[in-house]
Amino acid sequence: MSSKPFLAELERIGALKNGHFLLASGRHSGQYIEKFDLLRNPAATQKACETLIAGLGADSDVDLIVGPTTGGVILAFEVGRQLGLPTAYAERISDGGSAREIKRDTVINYGTSVLVVDDILTTGGSIQETLEALRPWKTEVRAIAVLVDRSGGHVDFGVPLHALAELDIETWSPDSCPLCALGVAIVKPGSTVKLGG
DSSP, X not given: OOHHHHHHHHHHTTOEEEEEEEOTTSOEEEEEEOHHHHHTOHHHHHHHHHHHHHTTGGGGOOSEEEEETTHHHHHHHHHHHHHTOOEEEEEEOTXXXXXXXXXXXXOOOTTOEEEEEEEEESSOHHHHHHHHHHGGGTOEEEEEXXXXXXXXXXXXXXXXXXXXXXXXXXXXXXXXXXHHHTTOOOBOTTSXXXXXX
């Protein structure tokens, strides 16, 4: 499945949305990917992970799959299940910051080869935090796999990056948003609250 079929599948299941959205960054956008519309659909998630694995080639020859909370946990589990490999999860440290750690009595052996799996790559923050969480374990991260790369190719982790789709979604500051100028009601993703209109 190349970029276009996967994006079409996201649209078919309602995960690729068109409208007027308030992003976590405070910027506005006319498109949004609601990853949970995919992750709530086990058959679609299984198929997406199968396709992602098929595109990895030799980069799937690892010992461990690791994903960041929240969406990366589901994808890491499914990729691990399909490859017959164990999984680990990079969870936020409870101090409210952005750092992550491998918790829950997980033990990772020195030199373990790792594939990091996440859902949507935008700035790369959650993946970078996952890489930092793996650093004390002295692992060898072979590759990173994501469903959608929204970074526009601006994020480099120093290892191969695989994505099912690349999508360049334009965003605007609130004062230059053309949808605001048209009076289109704005929605904050993750809620059903319309913030204006």
